[in-house]
Amino acid sequence: MFIFEWINSQVLRMDWLSDLVRFFIQNILGQDMDMKVVASIHFFIYDVIKIFILLTVLVFVISYIQSYFPPERTKKILGNMSGLKAKFVAALLGTLTPFCSCSSIPIFMGFTNSGLPVGVTFSFLISSPLVDLASVILLASIFNWTIALLYVGAGIVLSIMGGLIIHILNMDKYVEGFVTEHRIEDSKKIILTRKDRLSYSFEQVKEVFLRVWVYVLIGVGIGALIHNWIPEDMIIMMIGQEHWWSVLLATVFGIPIYADIFGTLPIAEAFVNKGVGLGTSLSFMMSATALSIPSLVMLKRVVKMPLLVLFTLIVTTGIIIIGYLFNNFSYLVI
Amino acid sequence: MEIKTLGVSCSKCKKLSERTERVAKELGLTYCLEKVTDLEEIMSYSVMTTPTLIVDGVIKASGNVPSEYELKEILKEA
Numbered sequence: 001m002f003i004f005e006w007i008n009s010q011v012l013r014m015d016w017l018s019d020l021v022r023f024f025i026q027n028i029l030g031q032d033m034d035m036k037v038v039a040s041i042h043f044f045i046y047d048v049i050k051i052f053i054l055l056t057v058l059v060f061v062i063s064y065i066q067s068y069f070p071p072e073r074t075k076k077i078l079g080n081m082s083g084l085k086a087k088f089v090a091a092l093l094g095t096l097t098p099f100c101s102c103s104s105i106p107i108f109m110g111f112t113n114s115g116l117p118v119g120v121t122f123s124f125l126i127s128s129p130l131v132d133l134a135s136v137i138l139l140a141s142i143f144n145w146t147i148a149l150l151y152v153g154a155g156i157v158l159s160i161m162g163g164l165i166i167h168i169l170n171m172d173k174y175v176e177g178f179v180t181e182h183r184i185e186d187s188k189k190i191i192l193t194r195k196d197r198l199s200y201s202f203e204q205v206k207e208v209f210l211r212v213w214v215y216v217l218i219g220v221g222i223g224a225l226i227h228n229w230i231p232e233d234m235i236i237m238m239i240g241q242e243h244w245w246s247v248l249l250a251t252v253f254g255i256p257i258y259a260d261i262f263g264t265l266p267i268a269e270a271f272v273n274k275g276v277g278l279g280t281s282l283s284f285m286m287s288a289t290a291l292s293i294p295s296l297v298m299l300k301r302v303v304k305m306p307l308l309v310l311f312t313l314i315v316t317t318g319i320i321i322i323g324y325l326f327n328n329f330s331y332l333v334i
Numbered sequence: 335m336e337i338k339t340l341g342v343s344c345s346k347c348k349k350l351s352e353r354t355e356r357v358a359k360e361l362g363l364t365y366c367l368e369k370v371t372d373l374e375e376i377m378s379y380s381v382m383t384t385p386t387l388i389v390d391g392v393i394k395a396s397g398n399v400p401s402e403y404e405l406k407e408i409l410k411e412a
Contacts (some may be wrong), residue, residue: 070397071382103383103397105342109373109383178374200398205344207399298342301373 003284003302009095012141014050021046021300026029040228047220047266052209054141055216055262058134059208063201065133067192068283074124086116087123092157092248094127095152104128105298109179116174118307119167126315133223133262142269143278156327158318165314166307216261220298233272247323247331250280251316254287258274258295264288279326286319335365335412349401350385357405369398396412 010014021042025031074093079084104125111121131152139148174329192200226235239246254264267287268281300308337354341347351369358365370376379388383397389412394400402409 050393104374106376106382106384109377110380113377179377199401199404203401204400210376211345 018046038226043227044220051216053098056205057241058137059205060109060201062133063204064197066096067197075114080264082330086120087160087163088125090120091127091156093276093327094124097133112179118172119163123163126162131155134142138265154322170306174304176302194219212260212262215260217261220266222259223270226270235261239280247283251287251319254284255291256293257288258292259288261289277327278330279323280315282326283319283323290315335363336363336390337367338388340370342371343368346399347385357402
């Protein structure tokens with residue numbers, strides 16, 4: 001148990017880094033940590049460095065694993081399954097998809113074209129931005145393992161339910177015609193060597209880093225602001241635990257925002273520290289990452305309005321339910 | 335040499351087109367580069383990840399942006 005605790009506090013939460021930054025600010029810059037500005041600066045430096053370290057390591061490791069699960073393989077695995085099992089496996093494999101959202105539309109087209117039911121494809125599409133290995137580790141780093149695992153569980157259940165509802169409501173007819181019109185041959189497989197996988201992972205790190213660093217700075221900046229400057233009463237008044245509308249407000253507010261989990265987690269963390277419900281904070285995070293105007297605009301090109309609206313409704317409702325559940329039962333896990 | 339890049343207006347796709355063009359010029363190749371953004375046309379190449387690089391009808395990279403070094407190798411070979 002001791003080793004486990006040590007890994008949690010030193011490797012995941014990086015307490016050593018917090019101490020190091022504190023030492024630097026107190027002893028080298030000679031600033032007083034009790035001052036608000038100094039505390040904000042400490043939080044900012046520590047959080048930014050921590051997230052950048054985790055991001056680099058995680059993206060590298062995960063990209064390497066992912067290189068074994070290209071969508072072509074996922075498609076083949078899912079093609080041999082049906083019913084609830086297919087949706088479950090689709091949701092699981094969604095956690096292993098590459099980071100770039102620009103691939104989600106070609107994946108959608110490839111899956112649907114090969115005859116996979118739309119329900120299964122949507123299970124995959126919902127889980128892929130919502131739950132990935134990086135988010136799990138980050139959640140464990142910022143909160144704890146129970147919360148991280150519950151989050152994954154909730155995300156996977158939501159993906160399965162979403163796929164199931166779309167299946168039951170017979171939404172296949174709302175896919176744009178051209179997606180299924182011509183059967184497309186399977187593409188030739190590109191065989192990867194270990195060197196290819198390593199260079200792919202390295203490129204991924206570079207690409208993700210360049211894409212998200214601004215969001216991380218903004219996210220942590222907002223987090224630091226909330227952390228030390230915005231009065232607790234004000235936040236509690238708006239989205240405190242006891243209001244029935246908190247989760248609703250946080251979710252709806254997060255929908256149009258196009259953000260990465262790396263940028264939204266520091267905000268969620270600051271919310272929780274201010275006494276906002278865990279569920280409310282997670283709802284904001286989930287809706288900001290799972291739904292965004294750009295991704296909906298992309299999706300609109302391959303599915304018709306009714307399916308797009310249903311998809312948005314299912315995901316929004318799901319996130320709200322998850323938020324309320326976490327709010328009401330979080331006393332069990334914190 | 336006929337080079338095509340497939341992808342729907344995402345940052346990675348733009349990067350692939352730019353980088354490919356730069357490397358092709360550097361190698362002094364005669365080439366034509368086409369940026370395919372139409373979803374139906376992308377589908378017809380049966381790729382499931384973008385950006386994709388196609389040289390003379392052969393898929394050379396999919397789902398990632400090769401480094402300049404790798405691109406040089408790809409274009410030299412073709």
